[in-house]
Amino acid sequence: xxxxxxxxxxxxxxxxxxxxxxxxxxxxxxxxxxxxxxxxxxxxxxxxxxxxxxxxxxxxxxxxxxxxxxxxxxxxxxxxxxxxxxxxxxxxxxxxxxxxxxxxxxxxxxxxxxxxxxxxxxxxxxxxxxxxxxxxxxxxxxxxxxxxxxxxxxxxxxxxxxxxxxxxxxxxxxxxxxxxxxxxxxxxxxxxxxxxxxxxxxxxxxxxxxxxxxxxxxxxxxxxxxxxxxxxxxxxxxxxxxxxxxxxxxxxxxxxxxxxxxxxxxxxxxxxxxxxxxxxxxxxxxxxxxxxxxxxxxxxxxxxxxxxxxxxxxxxxxxxxxxxxxxxxxxxxxxxxxxxxxxxxxxxxxxxxxxxxxxxxxxxxxxxxxxxxxxxxxxxxxxxxxxxxxxxxxxxxxxxxxxxxxxxxxxxxxxxxxxxxxxxxxxxxxxxxxxxxxxxxxxxxxxxxxxxxxxxxxxxxxxxxxxxxxxxxxxxxxxxxxxxxxxxxxxxxxxxxxx
Amino acid sequence: xxxxxxxxxxxxxxxxxxxxxxxxxxxxxxxxxxxxxxxxxxxxxxxxxxxxxxxxxxxxxxxxxxxxxxxxxxxxxxxxxxxxxxxxxxxxxxxxxxxxxxxxxxxxxxxxxxxxxxxxxxxxxxxxxxxxxxxxxxxxxxxxxxxxxxxxxxxxxxxxxxxxxxxxxxxxxxxxxxxxxxxxxxxxxxxxxxxxxxxxxxxxxxxxxxxxxxxxxxxxxxxxxxxxxxxxxxxxxxxxxxxxxxxxxxxxxxxxxxxxxxxxxxxxxxxxxxxxxxxxxxxxxxxxxxxxxxxxxxxxxxxxxxxxxxxxxxxxxxxxxxxxxxxxxxxxxxxxxxxxxxxxxxxxxxxxxxxxxxxxxxxxxxxxxxxxxxxxxxxxxxxxxxxxxxxxxxxxxxxxxxxxxxxxxxxxxxxxxxxxxxxxxxxxxxxxxxxxxxxxxxxxxxxxxxxxxxxxxxxxxxxxxxxxxxxxxxxxxxxxxxxxxxxxxxxxxxxxxxx
Numbered sequence: 001x002x003x004x005x006x007x008x009x010x011x012x013x014x015x016x017x018x019x020x021x022x023x024x025x026x027x028x029x030x031x032x033x034x035x036x037x038x039x040x041x042x043x044x045x046x047x048x049x050x051x052x053x054x055x056x057x058x059x060x061x062x063x064x065x066x067x068x069x070x071x072x073x074x075x076x077x078x079x080x081x082x083x084x085x086x087x088x089x090x091x092x093x094x095x096x097x098x099x100x101x102x103x104x105x106x107x108x109x110x111x112x113x114x115x116x117x118x119x120x121x122x123x124x125x126x127x128x129x130x131x132x133x134x135x136x137x138x139x140x141x142x143x144x145x146x147x148x149x150x151x152x153x154x155x156x157x158x159x160x161x162x163x164x165x166x167x168x169x170x171x172x173x174x175x176x177x178x179x180x181x182x183x184x185x186x187x188x189x190x191x192x193x194x195x196x197x198x199x200x201x202x203x204x205x206x207x208x209x210x211x212x213x214x215x216x217x218x219x220x221x222x223x224x225x226x227x228x229x230x231x232x233x234x235x236x237x238x239x240x241x242x243x244x245x246x247x248x249x250x251x252x253x254x255x256x257x258x259x260x261x262x263x264x265x266x267x268x269x270x271x272x273x274x275x276x277x278x279x280x281x282x283x284x285x286x287x288x289x290x291x292x293x294x295x296x297x298x299x300x301x302x303x304x305x306x307x308x309x310x311x312x313x314x315x316x317x318x319x320x321x322x323x324x325x326x327x328x329x330x331x332x333x334x335x336x337x338x339x340x341x342x343x344x345x346x347x348x349x350x351x352x353x354x355x356x357x358x359x360x361x362x363x364x365x366x367x368x369x370x371x372x373x374x375x376x377x378x379x380x381x382x383x384x385x386x387x388x389x390x391x392x393x394x395x396x397x398x399x400x401x402x403x404x405x406x407x408x409x410x411x412x413x414x415x416x417x418x419x420x421x422x423x424x425x426x427x428x429x430x431x432x433x434x435x436x437x438x439x440x441x442x443x444x445x446x447x448x449x450x451x452x453x454x455x456x457x458x459x460x461x462x463x464x465x466x467x468x469x470x471x472x473x474x475x476x477x478x479x480x481x482x483x484x485x486x487x488x489x490x491x492x493x494x495x496x497x498x499x
Numbered sequence: 500x501x502x503x504x505x506x507x508x509x510x511x512x513x514x515x516x517x518x519x520x521x522x523x524x525x526x527x528x529x530x531x532x533x534x535x536x537x538x539x540x541x542x543x544x545x546x547x548x549x550x551x552x553x554x555x556x557x558x559x560x561x562x563x564x565x566x567x568x569x570x571x572x573x574x575x576x577x578x579x580x581x582x583x584x585x586x587x588x589x590x591x592x593x594x595x596x597x598x599x600x601x602x603x604x605x606x607x608x609x610x611x612x613x614x615x616x617x618x619x620x621x622x623x624x625x626x627x628x629x630x631x632x633x634x635x636x637x638x639x640x641x642x643x644x645x646x647x648x649x650x651x652x653x654x655x656x657x658x659x660x661x662x663x664x665x666x667x668x669x670x671x672x673x674x675x676x677x678x679x680x681x682x683x684x685x686x687x688x689x690x691x692x693x694x695x696x697x698x699x700x701x702x703x704x705x706x707x708x709x710x711x712x713x714x715x716x717x718x719x720x721x722x723x724x725x726x727x728x729x730x731x732x733x734x735x736x737x738x739x740x741x742x743x744x745x746x747x748x749x750x751x752x753x754x755x756x757x758x759x760x761x762x763x764x765x766x767x768x769x770x771x772x773x774x775x776x777x778x779x780x781x782x783x784x785x786x787x788x789x790x791x792x793x794x795x796x797x798x799x800x801x802x803x804x805x806x807x808x809x810x811x812x813x814x815x816x817x818x819x820x821x822x823x824x825x826x827x828x829x830x831x832x833x834x835x836x837x838x839x840x841x842x843x844x845x846x847x848x849x850x851x852x853x854x855x856x857x858x859x860x861x862x863x864x865x866x867x868x869x870x871x872x873x874x875x876x877x878x879x880x881x882x883x884x885x886x887x888x889x890x891x892x893x894x895x896x897x898x899x900x901x902x903x904x905x906x907x908x909x910x911x912x913x914x915x916x917x918x919x920x921x922x923x924x925x926x927x928x929x930x931x932x933x934x935x936x937x938x939x940x941x942x943x944x945x946x947x948x949x950x951x952x953x954x955x956x957x958x959x960x961x962x963x964x965x966x967x968x969x970x971x972x973x974x975x976x977x978x979x980x981x982x983x984x985x986x987x988x989x990x991x992x993x994x995x996x997x998x
Contacts, residue, residue: 015627029623033615036641040614040649044607057556060645064638067622108543115539116532123566124528128514139563142535146559150539249748293792296967360956457859461963464956468795 027184028069035063035179039172055164062172065136067180070188072257074180077136078173079260084140085169089162091118092148111149118145133256188257189267192274193334195251196281199244200331203288204324206240207469210294211320213237214462215313237295244288251278266337269488276483280334283472283479290469297462308459315356319466322349326473330480338492339484346473353470360463526683527568534562534678538671557664561671564635566679569687571756573679576635577672578759583639584668588661590617591647610648617644632755687756688766691773692833694750695780698743699830702787703823705739706968709793710819712736713961714812736794743787750777765836768987775982779833782971782978789968796961807958814855818965821848825972829979837991838983845972852969859962 019026043056066077099110119142125131126138148162180186258274309316326349333340483489518525542555565576598609618641624630625637647661679685757773808815825848832839843849982988 015624018627019623025623025626028626029619032622033618036618036645037611037615040611040645043649044611056649057646060649061642064642064645069626112536112539112543116536119532119535120528123531124518124524125514127524127527127568128517143560143563146535146539146563147556150542150555150559245744246747248745289788289791289795292788293795293964296788296792457959457963460956461960464960465792 024186028186031179031183032067034183035067035175036060038175038179039063042171042175055168058165058168059172059175062169063176066173066176070186070191070254070257070261071180072188072254072260074176075260076133076257078177080134080137081140081169081173083134084137085144085166088141088144088148089166092145093162095149115146115149118142185264187261187264188254189261189272189274190265192251192254192258192277193267195247195254196277196284197331197335199247199281199284200327200334202240203244203284203291204327204331206237206244206288206295207291207327208320208324209237209240210291210298211316211466213298214294215309215316241288241291241295244285245292247281248285251281267487273483273486276479276486280476280479280483283475287469287472287476290465290472293465294462294469297458297465303458312356312359312459312463315352315359316463316466318352319349319356319470322352323466323470323473325349326477330476333480333484333489333492337487337489339489340477340481341492346470346477349470349473353467356463357467360460523685527685530678530682531566533682534566534674535559537674537678538562541670541674554663554667557667558671558674561668562675565672565675569685569690569753569756569760570679571687571753571759573675574759575632575756577676579633579636580639580668580672582633583636584643584665587640587643587647588665591644592661594648614645614648617641684763686760686763687753688760688771688773689764691750691753691757691776692766694746694753695776695783696830696834698746698780698783699826699833701739702743702783702790703826703830705736705743705787705794706790706826707819707823708736708739709790709797710815710965712797713793714808714815740787740790740794743784744791746780747784750780766986772982772985775978775985779975779978779982782975786968786971786975789964789971792964793961793968796957796964802957811855811858811958811962814851814858815962815965817851818848818855818969821851822965822969822972824848825976829975832979832983832988832991836986836988838988839976839980840991845969845976848969848972852966855962856966859959 039059043059062081066074066081068074068077095111095114099107099114102110122138122142126135131138144165148165255274255278258272263269263272326345329345538558542558561580565573565580567573567576594610594613598606598613601609621637621641625634630637643664647664754773754777757771762768762771825844828844
């Protein structure tokens with residue numbers, strides 16, 4: 001008992017925390033209570049009429065199902081509610097007339113059959129993909145239809161019943177609407193706006209974290225199996241891009257609500273381009289995949305040696321920092337709803353990427369294992385090279401010298417570069433699956449070399465991914481520009497200050 | 500009018516197609532109609548009692564909200580329904596006694612206040628994350644509570660009302676349960692099982708498609724902006740991995756339903772390890788990210804020259820084919836619920852990856868731009884190399900020769916390797932963002948080279964990603980083994996045939 005009491009206490013504390021960190025939730029709950037109280041007061045007030053009291057469930061039911069967190073959602077539900085009820089009412093009216101004409105015995109058979117047919121169609125059609133937003137409407141339709149047919153059959157007062165219900169539903173919907181819109185409104189559009197801006201910040205943190213972590217040679221002592229199986233995990237790096245990747249569904253639903261909302265707050269415009277928010281977020285996600293791949297380099301068991309990473313340190317860091325800057329800049333522009341400042345926001349990051357590329361070129365011997373360049377030993381290679389390049393004019397005379405040099409250099413270069421892999425042997429989930437690690441001793445030598453060169457290539461991969469990321473940023477910037485045009489973002493203030 | 504008629508016709512045809520391709524949906528709709536008919540028949544049959552007829556809405560409402568697509572979902576809703584109703588009934592009973600004691604005038608005030616408090620708490624707590632599965636229970640609770648307090652206040656028959664309602668809800672729930680379980684049941688577990696197996700197949704198709712597309716140098720004439728913004732698009736390659744990535748939410752909800760289902764069909768076991776299905780799918784997703792990155796190589800504007808890709812053709816293809824084989828094998832094992840055959844399923848793919856790696860080593864000169872190796876020109880490089888490797892023993896005498904060779908070879912090698920980029924200039928969404936492409940002519944020469952080497956590195960990246968993919972497969976295999984142990988998959992039949 002003591003334990004469950006503790007559990008309860010803990011739960012209460014957490015619930016309290018939730019309210020403190022997001023006061024909107026508390027406000028929502030208060031509004032819900034308020035709406036219910038108002039409806040029940042109205043019913044008490046008008047309640048001298050027996051009819052209304054009997055059907056009071058309709059008003060209360062309407063409030064409970066219609067009262068959603070955001071205004072857009074409430075409007076969609078309200079629309080569905082009204083549409084479903086009206087359709088059901090009309091259909092029920094005709095069917096009722098028909099069943100009365102049919103006579104006493106066949107009446108009930110007809111009603112049951114019509115319920116079956118209506119139930120079949122409404123539940124079949126609501127599975128149709130494009131019908132998803134009206135799913136609730138179908139439910140309301142079939143509910144209302146059944147109730148009217150079944151209850152009306154007893155009392156024979158189809159018309160009164162329909163009217164009373166409609167009035168009560170209207171009352172419930174009206175109370176919902178008024179309370180939800182006029183008392184501290186919570187807009188889905190605001191939420192979408194905030195979510196997109198937050199995604200930019202999250203991704204920036206992840207990007208910087210990945211680059212810095214890579215340079216610091218962060219190795220996961222044990223890669224948390226939660227990451228390997230893509231489950232939630234409390235690594236800020238990981239959560240940064242994961243939240244960007246996972247927000248698709250939420251964005252889509254917020255978008256669905258936002259288009260129903262009237263112009264409000266900072267979004268004073270009809271046909272506000274919410275679609276472009278989703279599109280920009282998609283472009284951001286396309287970049288986030290690269291960050292994920294960067295993180296994959298840190299997680300992977302094939303690791304580049306630390307010394308080689310240091311060679312590219314400043315360049316890698318610059319690209320990472322500039323990329324994160326661009327993301328932050330865009331994020332705050334979205335947040336403040338400003339247009340881009342004149343000048344190319346991507347200039348810095350492209351320059352940085354260019355430098356990184358140049359450095360890679362100059363030091364590309366660090367990225368490959370040149371030991372096996374069997375140029376002079378294997379005539380087939382010549383053949384290949386000649387086939388590849390028709391204007392081939394390699395002087396054969398140089399070949400043997402070249403080979404000698406390369407052999408010596410790479411042998412000495414690559415031997416100490418084998419990273420200490422012992423620490424990874426006891427990985428959680430035994431991730432060390434690189435086959436050569438537990439191969440026999442006979443061919444170990446050659447496989448060790450294979451491993452080495454793989455490890456050096458992983459550095460090349462990291463750099464390439466970073467460059468590709470900076471290229472994909474272009475996309476994000478373009479979709480931002482499109483959004484800022486369509487949504488009439490303000491000109492940045494800095495601009496006027498410099499004029 | 501003619502157009503809307505056409506639209507309607509088209510809609511009807513598509514709806515019919517949906518039914519043909521997935522007969523379960525038709526069956527579901529028929530079952531829904533059946534359940535509603537049965538309930539209304541029951542009400543007609545027992546309907547001589549005025550009381551029951553008045554409250555018939557409860558039975559119908561229960562059927563409509565409880566009748567979900569899968570059995571697990573129905574059970575959860577039913578549980579919520581019962582829990583919410585019982586809690587509300589008990590609370591309403593005490594509050595009603597209290598309000599009657601309070602006297603005539605204060606009674607209604609007390610009721611309204613209690614409704615406000617109940618509404619506040621129930622809507623606040625249902626926003627609490629871990630409460631998500633009970634969200635519906637909270638709704639039922641507040642609905643029942645309000646109805647009982649408001650309606651009961653008029654009739655003073657709290658107890659009768661509560662009991663009648665409970666009985667009607669039980670009838671509705673019972674009909675739902677019987678119809679849903681005993682007539683062609685649709686299990687969420689089955690769906691989860693199928694979804695996971697399908698994910699394996701989808702990913703295999705995507706993987707093969709990526710590797711083959713890369714070797715065929717498929718270039719998107721215009722990258723569809725739907726891909727760049729991560730929206731649905733009808734490219735089979737893209738959709739393969741996208742569906743794997745996107746299925747997280749669906750798996751989670753199916754998992755939530757599946758754990759509620761009793762042992763059934765092929766899953767005859769208590770505590771069936773559905774959790775492991777989700778885990779395995781997560782591991783698969785972790786591999787899918789690599790396939791996505793591979794596709795990113797095809798999409799990217801930095802493309803490796805076609806001739807160089809051909810050098811690695813057979814190796815790349817083998818890794819891709821073997822990887823896809825492993826995925827297909829695992830997928831069909833999951834589908835047939837068999838354990839793995841003895842022997843290492845990953846042997847082939849690891850061998851293939853090893854060979855690819857070896858080939859990369861041997862031909863790594865194709866992957867880098869050696870032109871800029873400024874070994875003898877820049878003494879700083881020596882410094883670096885010496886710092887890096889303490890047992891450095893490069894003979895300085897060879898340096899100039901080496902440089903000369905490298906210069907000649909790489910100059911001739913890399914000049915024709917510039918891919919035709921003109922076709923990409925008119926990309927949709929102006930994706931060609933690589934800054935050097937539209938730079939001035941003065942520094943174009945050096946930037947062209949930068950571009951070249953980036954394009955060669957992109958081939959290295961593709962290969963590395965493929966190797967990393969094959970390494971991540973280990974993870975998938977392990978989670979499959981865990982699942983097959985816990986779920987008591989059968990031994991493969993092949994095994995007994997060979998004995």
